[in-house]
Amino acid sequence: MNFLFFVALVQCLLISALRLLDNFVKISQVRKFIWITIFLIFLGGIFLKGCGSDIEKSILENLLPQEIDGWKAKRMDKVYNQETIFDYIDGAGEVYRSYNFRRLLVRRYSKKGKPEIVADLFDMATSRDAYGVFTHDLEGEDAEIGQGSTYKGGLLSFWKDRFFVSLYAEEETEEAREAVFALGRKVASSIKNKGEKPEIISLFPQDKLDKKSIRYFHNHMILNYHFFVADENILLLDQESEVAMGTYREKNEKINLLIIRYLEAKKASEAYKNFTDIFLPDALESGLVQTEDSKWTATKLKNEFIIIIFNALSDSYAKKIIESVERKMENRKTVDKRDKQ
């Protein structure tokens, strides 16, 4: 229908444009052809963009069922993008923007006398970012849905392929909980593909790693949300950088490992210099310092990567972890390949 309307519209506009040109402008047939071609490309662009949006919306709509356990979808879904997300969720909108989300579809389900269920389906564009936004909040029990999930307080969240899904019962009753889980399983089965986790995650040494502490993100705002480093972006992080953060437990202490991958080695080198100048100006040897709480911070630049360990209980432990990450880097089969999705 859209297409037929578009063809008719173009025909009308084309005829009008030709008449206008003939009547008012004395130009050659060649120029006339060029102007009309530009005009059509412009219109086509608008049309295709509109179609693209509709198709993307339709993909999201089809992943959510119309009914689950007697809860029926309310009449109108709502769709949000990077600009309109704050109309729906205020501060938390920054989180999804930080992960480059493309589109959010919201569908509410109701059942008479029961709490409403809100389904938020995020198209994150890549599985890396779907995984990443999932790691932003890992509190809760594993619900074994999708490629990673948590459930707590009426909220089920999971990721699969390039999608992050949040299903929330406005009041947690046994029936609502079952419906939320049933809805989760249904949505997960509707998403046919599986996505890859970011390759950088595989660089964590596994010994004493708290697996529920792993976060994946891009920018300075999210870094500071989880672990305050500095009020300024001294690691020169941006939407192109990949950051993996994990916590190790040693003698009841938390040791934080940060692995950052920049788009280019040159950028990594600049960031390393900036970080060491500001954070470690008193380092006794390159990239190693005992901080004011008697713990150790160590850092290492390796190609496009920076590895940083905070709060190590000894300098030897800090070095050991860094060496372990370096070994994993060397052992990678695809050293220079970024996981393209």
Added chain:
Amino acid sequence: MKKKVLTRRDFLRVTAVTPFAGMVVLKGKPGQEIKAETKAKVVLIRDKNALVSFKKPNPDVIQRMLDDGITKLLGEKDPVKAWKKLVRPSDIVGIKSNVWSYIPTTREVEQALKRRIMDTGVLEENIGIDDRGVRGNQIFEKATVLINARPARTHHWSGMGGCIKNYIMFVPSPPAYHGDSCADLATIWKDYNLKEKTKLNILLMLTPLFHGIGPHHYSKKYVWEYNGILVGQDPVAVDATGVRVLQAKRRQFFGEERPLQPPAKHIFLADTKHHLGVSHPDKIELIKLGWKEGILI
């Protein structure tokens, strides 16, 4: 002069991080002494019967709580006389509310405030109640007095949603203030000429949210009936007291020290950096009225 970057190590220099967020809460920016400004008065009023049901405050009890709070705050026996210290009959008054669906300011609170403002002689047509529409609202654009009333809750991006943050709707682009966990929200009060106009800050702690989850940062599991209202003229002191209640509840609920994530640094920078008010408990005279059970602070 180049701006000094504040790093994690600056905090470590001041204290051995016990806990890190606590340092942010109590000390402010390292190297800056806490200025001995005027002690701010904050009144905490609680009533066991403040709520009819979870989202439905009892209007009569709310009116009495607000009356008690403002009379104590301003040292008057009669609530109308107390209000007359804040509002003149010729004033145009905007009541800045909050419509967040899970825990709104509520009509009962709005109407209790409006009633007393009208009692001072302000015409009804000169009183506006709004949240997201304050920009473009004729009353708010002409307002000579603002009354700031909203519920307390943890906030995904700023640590806590309180009185300081409630004014973000006065700016054309709220995301412009999202940097560094909304650290500089207090600048709104000066940039938009709101500090002088605001005569009263009311932080509702009837059903506060002490922990948030998911995109909506809400679960009924993490709200409780505290049945309290904080009233003060200093928005920083009011918010800082609210944070103490939320922190205490988190400690009680989780059985361990669980600082707000992210820390509500905007409240404490509102004191140490922007000098909007005071945040340190030593600089706040906290008066507690009413129901004491489960008061937490």
